[in-house]
Amino acid sequence: MQSFKSKGLIALISALLCVSLAFVFMVNRASAHKVSHDADTLKAFNDAFMEQVILGDELFHGATMEGINMSNTGMACAMCHPFSSDVHPHEYPKFQEQMSEFATLRDMINWCIEKPNEGEIIDPDGEAMKALEAYIYWSNRGSVLDPGRH
Amino acid sequence: MTDNKHDRDHVVGNVDITRRTFLHKSLLTGGAVATGSAVGVFQTLSSMEIASAAMSEPFSFAWVSDTHLYPRELNQRFIDKTVRAFSEVQAMGDKFDFMVFGGDLAQLGHPVEIELGAELLQEVTIPKHFIPGEHDWYLDLGESWNKHFGETPWTFDHKGVRIIGVDSVGRAPDYWSARGMSNEERMAHMSGLDGSQAGPWSGLGSEQRQWLSSTLSDWPKDAPVIIFSHTPFYEYYPPWNFWIRDWREVQEILAPWQNVTNIHGHVHQPLYNEIGGMRSIGMLATSWPWPYAPEGVPALTRPMLRVDPGDHFDGVGWSNLTMNAEAHMEVEYMMWREQVFGVGRADSGTGDNVNQKLSPRISDRGWTGD
Numbered sequence: 320m321q322s323f324k325s326k327g328l329i330a331l332i333s334a335l336l337c338v339s340l341a342f343v344f345m346v347n348r349a350s351a352h353k354v355s356h357d358a359d360t361l362k363a364f365n366d367a368f369m370e371q372v373i374l375g376d377e378l379f380h381g382a383t384m385e386g387i388n389m390s391n392t393g394m395a396c397a398m399c400h401p402f403s404s405d406v407h408p409h410e411y412p413k414f415q416e417q418m419s420e421f422a423t424l425r426d427m428i429n430w431c432i433e434k435p436n437e438g439e440i441i442d443p444d445g446e447a448m449k450a451l452e453a454y455i456y457w458s459n460r461g462s463v464l465d466p467g468r469h
Numbered sequence: 470m471t472d473n474k475h476d477r478d479h480v481v482g483n484v485d486i487t488r489r490t491f492l493h494k495s496l497l498t499g500g501a502v503a504t505g506s507a508v509g510v511f512q513t514l515s516s517m518e519i520a521s522a523a524m525s526e527p528f529s530f531a532w533v534s535d536t537h538l539y540p541r542e543l544n545q546r547f548i549d550k551t552v553r554a555f556s557e558v559q560a561m562g563d564k565f566d567f568m569v570f571g572g573d574l575a576q577l578g579h580p581v582e583i584e585l586g587a588e589l590l591q592e593v594t595i596p597k598h599f600i601p602g603e604h605d606w607y608l609d610l611g612e613s614w615n616k617h618f619g620e621t622p623w624t625f626d627h628k629g630v631r632i633i634g635v636d637s638v639g640r641a642p643d644y645w646s647a648r649g650m651s652n653e654e655r656m657a658h659m660s661g662l663d664g665s666q667a668g669p670w671s672g673l674g675s676e677q678r679q680w681l682s683s684t685l686s687d688w689p690k691d692a693p694v695i696i697f698s699h700t701p702f703y704e705y706y707p708p709w710n711f712w713i714r715d716w717r718e719v720q721e722i723l724a725p726w727q728n729v730t731n732i733h734g735h736v737h738q739p740l741y742n743e744i745g746g747m748r749s750i751g752m753l754a755t756s757w758p759w760p761y762a763p764e765g766v767p768a769l770t771r772p773m774l775r776v777d778p779g780d781h782f783d784g785v786g787w788s789n790l791t792m793n794a795e796a797h798m799e800v801e802y803m804m805w806r807e808q809v810f811g812v813g814r815a816d817s818g819t820g821d822n823v824n825q826k827l828s829p830r831i832s833d834r835g836w837t838g839d
């Protein structure tokens with residue numbers, strides 16, 4: 320597990336995240352889409368996104384966070400999904416053969432936490448899930464949207 | 470085919486050899502065409518057909534690799550699969566002249582992991598030969614590995630075949646000292662397939678390449694050669710560290726020999742490639758399978774069927790290899806499932822990924838050594 324630097328990094332990310340979210344919130348809430356965006360504002364939006372991507376990247380590569388335990392086997396998602404390959408975010412929602420039901424990406428993230436990782440499933444709307452989703456989508460950007468594909 | 474207790478749960482009783490066995494000649498009858506990309510099959514294969522001198526005596530051997538053992542308390546699954554592979558090899562022991570362990574015995578190169586591996590290896594009593602993987606190496610730079618399994622490279626002649634084992638992992642350019650990494654950090658950066666810090670670590674290096682040329686220099690050009698390496702002897706998707714950086718030089722050294730078979734681990738997936746008189750064949754891991762890279766999978770590869778992540782015995786196993794009377798290598802993937810290869814596009818590990826575009830990770834890029 321690559322967690323030697325992760326705790327500090329996650330603390331840093333969380334701090335940055337609060338600051339930049341606060342910035343975005345204060346500057347734009349009242350005026351969302353009512354005036355055009357300047358470069359700084361767009362950068363703040365992007366930073367808020369990329370911070371989630373980096374947090375998700377760390378989690379996907381074996382770092383952990385307060386209150387979650389995504390693996391009890393020593394394995395991280397990236398060990399089977401380098402660059403988040405074969406995660407296919409662009410294919411969701413779809414009928415998921417492993418579950419025998421119609422599923423979302425978040426359903427399947429939790430399924431892989433539970434099965435191959437023998438970990439504890441995470442809050443489907445929680446911080447860790449959103450960060451994982453940010454990383455998975457970011458690393459698959461440019462893939463052709465193809466919902467329902469097996 | 471084997472009668473050992475571990476088989477009961479996972480192997481379908483009457484194994485269909487034709488589905489599990491990958492003979493070069495079977496490609497000629499259309500087996501490989503399922504990928505839809507097997508352009509050049511006939512040409513390349515026919516050049517291989519005329520190459521080899523006949524064998525005096527066919528023989529078989531077993532390959533096991535990529536067990537990736539953690540300390541016992543942390544992960545029992547990988548131990549179970551390792552034990553299963555070794556006991557299946559042992560149960561078929563009469564058939565095999567030897568077993569090769571192809572590297573990545575340990576997950577993080579820890580002496581405890583390597584000792585655990587050495588202990589489990591005692592199950593196999595036929596002659597054993599060892600080459601290291603990067604996971605065995607980068608905690609203590611090969612100290613524990615060499616202590617238990619001896620140094621690499623090595624060579625011996627067996628029934629008319631020159632057999633060679635090389636170290637394609639232990640000669641990485643130093644990426645750790647300048648950044649002040651601890652041994653654990655060095656290992657951690659090496660251990661991820663998609664890391665961006667270790668650089669092009671795989672290679673034979675000039676000293677070993679020289680050794681290889683001189684080892685082959687007295688060997689007839691039409692006599693068969695088998696070379697075991699942890700990583701493949703060609704460039705397969707560099708962003709994932711699947712390749713060897715001095716493949717051009719290595720291929721040049723091997724070019725004069727007409728029948729070279731390179732058997733490699735590391736990729737955790739069936740792979741098949743031909744370059745001149747050399748064929749390169751990728752073996753299964755016992756620990757976990759890797760998805761095929763988004764590009765660069767050799768056109769001659771028959772991709773394996775998608776893996777079920779809910780079954781940790783799926784998509785993994787070991788290999789039963791035979792040098793047959795025509796000096797051709799036959800590979801039987803002893804995968805712990807009934808069907809090994811995908812047929813339709815939706816079944817295969819490569820075919821269904823046509824819509825997938827991937828980006829390198831970023832969170833380990835700006836690492837400054839603090």
Ligand SMILES: [Fe+2]
Pocket residue numbers: 535537572573602735736737754
């Ligand atoms: Fe491996």
Ligand SMILES: [Fe+2]
Pocket residue numbers: 573602603604699734735736
């Ligand atoms: Fe490896």
